[in-house]
Amino acid sequence: MTFVWRWTKVLATGLLVGLVAALFMTLLIALLRIFLGIPLPVELGGDRILPTFNVREFLQLLSANGGPIEAKRMAFLSGWGGQLAFGAAVGVLYALIVEWGRFRDPERQRRWGISRGGAIFVTVAVAVIWAVTLAVLWPTLGTSNLGLPPRLASVATALGFLLSYTGYGVVLVLVHRLVTSRRPLRQPAPVGQPIGRRAFLAGAGGVVLAAASGGLVRKLYKESTLPYDGMGYGGIDLQPITPNDRFYVVTKNIIDPRVRKSAWRLQVGGMVNSPTTFDFDDLAEMPSVEQEQTLMCISNSIGGHRISNAVWTGVPLRTLIEETGPESGVVDVILQAADGYTHDISYEKAMEDTTLVAYEMNGEPLSDRHGYPARVLVPGYYGEGSVKWVTRIELFDRNVEDRYYGKQGWKAEHFHTWSRLDPLRFDPQLPAKAGEMVTLKGVAFSGDRDISKVEVSADDGRSWQEANIDYSSTRLAWVLWSYDWHPSQPGDYKLVVRATDGDGQLQTEEVTGVKDGVSGYHKLPARIEA
Numbered sequence: 001m002t003f004v005w006r007w008t009k010v011l012a013t014g015l016l017v018g019l020v021a022a023l024f025m026t027l028l029i030a031l032l033r034i035f036l037g038i039p040l041p042v043e044l045g046g047d048r049i050l051p052t053f054n055v056r057e058f059l060q061l062l063s064a065n066g067g068p069i070e071a072k073r074m075a076f077l078s079g080w081g082g083q084l085a086f087g088a089a090v091g092v093l094y095a096l097i098v099e100w101g102r103f104r105d106p107e108r109q110r111r112w113g114i115s116r117g118g119a120i121f122v123t124v125a126v127a128v129i130w131a132v133t134l135a136v137l138w139p140t141l142g143t144s145n146l147g148l149p150p151r152l153a154s155v156a157t158a159l160g161f162l163l164s165y166t167g168y169g170v171v172l173v174l175v176h177r178l179v180t181s182r183r184p185l186r187q188p189a190p191v192g193q194p195i196g197r198r199a200f201l202a203g204a205g206g207v208v209l210a211a212a213s214g215g216l217v218r219k220l221y222k223e224s225t226l227p228y229d230g231m232g233y234g235g236i237d238l239q240p241i242t243p244n245d246r247f248y249v250v251t252k253n254i255i256d257p258r259v260r261k262s263a264w265r266l267q268v269g270g271m272v273n274s275p276t277t278f279d280f281d282d283l284a285e286m287p288s289v290e291q292e293q294t295l296m297c298i299s300n301s302i303g304g305h306r307i308s309n310a311v312w313t314g315v316p317l318r319t320l321i322e323e324t325g326p327e328s329g330v331v332d333v334i335l336q337a338a339d340g341y342t343h344d345i346s347y348e349k350a351m352e353d354t355t356l357v358a359y360e361m362n363g364e365p366l367s368d369r370h371g372y373p374a375r376v377l378v379p380g381y382y383g384e385g386s387v388k389w390v391t392r393i394e395l396f397d398r399n400v401e402d403r404y405y406g407k408q409g410w411k412a413e414h415f416h417t418w419s420r421l422d423p424l425r426f427d428p429q430l431p432a433k434a435g436e437m438v439t440l441k442g443v444a445f446s447g448d449r450d451i452s453k454v455e456v457s458a459d460d461g462r463s464w465q466e467a468n469i470d471y472s473s474t475r476l477a478w479v480l481w482s483y484d485w486h487p488s489q490p491g492d493y494k495l496v497v498r499a500t501d502g503d504g505q506l507q508t509e510e511v512t513g514v515k516d517g518v519s520g521y522h523k524l525p526a527r528i529e530a
Helices: 002-036 041-052 055-064 068-104 106-112 116-140 150-180 197-222 280-285 317-323
Strands: 266-270 276-278 289-296 307-316 332-337 342-346 356-361 375-377 390-396 418-421 438-445 451-457 468-472 479-485 491-501 522-528
Touching: 002 068, 002 150, 002 197, 041 068, 041 116, 055 068, 068 116, 068 150, 068 197, 116 150, 150 197, 150 390, 266 317, 276 280, 276 317, 280 356, 289 356, 289 375, 307 317, 317 356, 317 390, 418 491, 418 522, 438 451, 438 491, 451 468, 451 479
Parallel strands: 266 390
Antiparallel strands: 266 276, 289 307, 307 356, 332 342, 332 390, 356 375, 418 438, 438 479, 451 491, 468 479, 491 522
């Protein structure tokens, strides 16, 4: 019984001190995330793993986990839980090594409360875990949620992890010594003895750490993207210019960056004669342009709402590139963001006048969720090509397949003409009755090719009538259309819409998957009463 009690106590002690140390590490990691923008391990882990899936596997993974929002919630919570479980397990292993060490080095045990084996174990464990973390997450270490340049961000992230792991090791040793050093382990406590005062103090400290770290985790949860990721824009009050707070949002992040303008820098390098780093004031002092442009997510469905339109203010990307003196032979440009996201665009596209580094949206500074303090806008590409929180632009003489989503097989640069019927925008004052007018409304968009015509069918595409273009501004923006429909007979109808782009190309009827943007006609049923 004494033997069983001794080892039960060793295991319980290890579990206690491991949890306390893990809670302290959790506190450090949360503080570093909030105040220094050091990404959470689960954030970098997701960025490291998810691009290795192809589009089909990625969508299946999201579906199996309840969709993007639920998958992010599970990742966030399991990240913290796994961290605590791992810390507790290491604590148990440490306690077993220290117990074994009392037989090998009793004098050191009496003086310091730690065996030589325990000291070596903690040192090696911290070094190995840190080294493995860096090795596994190396491609993603350049993430900085404050907006630091990638190389500086890599150093800050690596040091942040080292600080967190070292803090865990130090607290593990100190709390274990607190709990065990008063009585030599060769004198086991009697069976049934109440918990010791020092163990109680360690547990109380763990409760305090749990409350503090839990509060910070809750703060991060409230700042997460879960309430707004996937938000669309539509409805009866749809406006030509989308209000900033209703502009659609799709993000890969569990928590979007909160970039500090004072820390943010934009580096332009690669195949240039004079690599240059711009701060926000440099950008704001350059001649600016205003540009109305629509963005649409590549995962937007037929008839979906992940599309919005705004007036953007910024500087042509070519202005920044020309200041660095680009070398001849450049063919590809990599855009890198503070959150580790990357996307490439052709050099030809980068040098177009309409490709912007934007810092205002509808006359206001970009919000955090839309890329503050600056993002790139790439007309003719789906939204994933318009990189938010941009921190580095690099020029190459070859095509570089280093796109975050491009690795999965998404092709953002092939924009399909798209149109939508908005059932919520049927005139609510007019009843859907035979012989009376029903006003159909919707939007159409073709990337950077304009829309020249919208047509509507009430008989599932057997005949077509041209709709009115109610709003059309630039070739980069959507159009709003309407059609006054006069159904003469009651019954069930199949409404269909299609658009023709500014080059005269009719929208394709073929329904395709989402990896290079969906295509196909939007269709809605309608019932007309007698």
